[in-house]
Amino acid sequence: MMEILRPGLLTTVQDGGRMDYQAFGVPVCGAMDWISLAAANILAGNEWDTGALEITGMGPAIRFEQDCVFALAGADFSATLAGQPLAPNGAWLAHKDDVLEMGAAKGGFRTYLAVAGGLDIPKVMESQSTCLAAGFGGFEGRALKKGDRIGLREPQLWLKGLPQRMIDPLYDPDAPVRVVLGPQNEAFSQQGIETFFESEYKLGVQCDRMGCRLEGPSIALKEGRSPNILSDGIVMGSIQIPNGQPIVMMADRQTTGGYVKLGTVITADLPLMAQKRPGDTVRFEQVTVRQAQAARLYRQRKLKNLQGELDRFDRW
Amino acid sequence: MxxxxxxxxxxxxxxxxxxxxxxxxxxxxxxxxxxxxxxxxxxxxxxxxxxxxxxxxxxxxxxxxxxxxxxxxxxxxxxxxxxxxSQKIVEIPVCYGGEYGPDLAFVAEHNGLSPEEVVAIHSGGTYLVYMLGFLPGFAYMGGMDERIATPRLASPRARIPAGSVGIAGGQTGIYPLASPGGWQLIGRTPVKMFAMEGETGRFALSAGDRVKFVPISEEQYREMEGEV
The missing domain is CATH 3.30.1360.40 (Gyrase A; domain 2)
Structure with a gap:
């Protein structure tokens, strides 16, 4: 078991997301940063999309009630275990009654705490992810609170490579965020599309797991075009522009939406959006679908290489 | 194509x-x-x-x-x-009025009808499910009779129970789970619009289904409660 001594700003159980129920209006949810979730799980020796704790902005304090191996990957939360500082991306053995203390996020906004062997959280509709909007999945369908106790599925007492099981960051958080045009880019004027790709946008205060509201130069529609459309499917990364200002739809988005979408943040760069905090700026760069798919494959290869290295990493 | x-x-x-x-x-x-x-x-x-x-x-x-x-x-x-x-017709039993449909009288008054007439019109039609969205199991349906169209409440309720059947403008809908909302509530169904059984989810409606509302008594409502 792990006991939550202090929950932090927003700590929820998330995995690779709840697929196959969007036709019934069920949001996908899941990790905001799929690369960091995968990295934490690889460090912990788990499958990539195993449920982990997603930690946001201000970290929690957690007491381990038993010996177990756990891993962190994502932003730096100045974590300490039993008073000893931990690197932002690595795996460690916690002993019974050790306390993991985390502070404010630096160089990003989210990190993932994976426990080797997984969390003992039941699956709902085939996923451990918390659906905050509808109040199901994860731990009682909500963010963690002080006093919550989370069971561990198959806690491990050792992993190959410990205590040097660490990795470097897997992507450059300050790189431009790449975007594929569509599905409704034809609704915008050429000028509007140029504005979007040539300007800097700032994340507003309304940024959460549902979406990131951006502020910057207004993006013009074609003359006489309405920003409203008949609601259609939206994906993670869809860029809705209801009133000239973009909103990037994220993990907890509704399954459908009724505003024009200029483009979609590519899968490879969703983690860059997920790690931005209110007040940060972002620039977008246009790519083709083919380039986006190559970039996704590149990120996955990097994760596979990392897994291969850790699997070979045997100091014994 | x-x-x-x-x-x-x-x-x-x-x-x-x-x-x-x-x-x-x-x-x-x-x-x-x-x-x-x-x-x-x-x-x-x-x-x-x-x-x-x-x-x-x-x-x-x-x-x-x-x-x-x-x-x-x-x-x-x-x-x-x-x-x-349009072969698949899903019957949704609804207990109209009373504590389950606190706005039935208002909907009737707004349209110059009796509550019984509103129930007859609402349960007399069939409704096409265009799509689901907004919330898990929420069906966007078309086909409501304009004679019972009613604007939303001026100030939304903080909590509407799951299964509530409401009217908003020219639309009718069923709340799949308890949530805040401004629809005029005319009744409630004991049928769950979605249920999580073990690992898989089950949903009462899919896009393309037809819905028919069937009036039931409070007694029947209580008997059926919990069924999917």
Whole structure:
């Protein structure tokens, strides 16, 4: 078991997301940063999309009630275990009654705490992810609170490579965020599309797991075009522009939406959006679908290489 | 098929079958969904129907964008006739008025009808489910009689119980789970719009279904409570 001594700003159980129920209006949810979730799980020796704790902005304090191996990957939360500082991306053995203390996020906004062997959280509709909007999945369908106790599925007492099981960051958080045009880019004027790709946008205060509201130069529609459309499917990364200002739809988005979408943040760069905090700026760069798919494959290869290295990493 | 295919990032495309809310467009959506299910194209993951489009999710490691476009363009769609598309009628029992439908009297008064007439009109029609969205299990339905159209409440309620049947403007809908909302509540169904049984979810309605509301008594409501 792990006991939550202090929950932090927003700590929820998330995995690779709840697929196959969007036709019934069920949001996908899941990790905001799929690369960091995968990295934490690889460090912990788990499958990539195993449920982990997603930690946001201000970290929690957690007491381990038993010996177990756990891993962190994502932003730096100045974590300490039993008073000893931990690197932002690595795996460690916690002993019974050790306390993991985390502070404010630096160089990003989210990190993932994976426990080797997984969390003992039941699956709902085939996923451990918390659906905050509808109040199901994860731990009682909500963010963690002080006093919550989370069971561990198959806690491990050792992993190959410990205590040097660490990795470097897997992507450059300050790189431009790449975007594929569509599905409704034809609704915008050429000028509007140029504005979007040539300007800097700032994340507003309304940024959460549902979406990131951006502020910057207004993006013009074609003359006489309405920003409203008949609601259609939206994906993670869809860029809705209801009133000239973009909103990037994220993990907890509704399954459908009724505003024009200029483009979609590519899968490879969703983690860059997920790690931005209110007040940060972002620039977008246009790519083709083919380039986006190559970039996704590149990120996955990097994760596979990392897994291969850790699997070979045997100091014994 | 020759519908426009619009990229939705690197793992999905939107197939645009039309540009209006109509029974005909819904038939095209349902026909496309069936054709895609039958074609079983490798790498297709999830199909999300809406009023006039289908969002097709795919795994680019199994099928590239170019291959997907080719397979979609080659897809033969058997357009469903108006009869065959609307065969599935889902009966939703509703206990109208009383504590379950606190706004029934207002809806009646607003439209110059008696509460009994509102119930007769609401349960007399059949409603087409265009799509689901907004909340898990929430169906966007069309076909409500204009005679019972009523504006939303001026100030929304903080909590509406699951199963509540309401009217907002010219639309009717069923709240799948307890949530805040401004719809005029005319009744409640004991049927769960979605249920999580073990690991899998079950849903009462799908896009393309027809809904018929069947009036029941409070006693029947209590007997049926908990059934799916």
């Amino acid at each position: 020759n519908y426009p295919i619009l990229p939705c990032g690197d793992c999905a495309v939107t197939v645009q079958v039309g540009y209006e809310i109509s029974e005909e467009t819904n038939r095209k959506v349902v026909s496309l969904m069936r054709a895609l299910a039958e074609a079983a194209i490798p790498g297709l993951r999830e199909l999300v129907p809406s009023y006039s489009a289908v969002c097709v999710h795919y795994d680019p490691e199994q099928i590239s964008y170019e291959q997907l476009l080719e397979r979609l363009n080659d897809l033969e769609i058997k357009e469903l006739s108006s009869e065959s598309a």
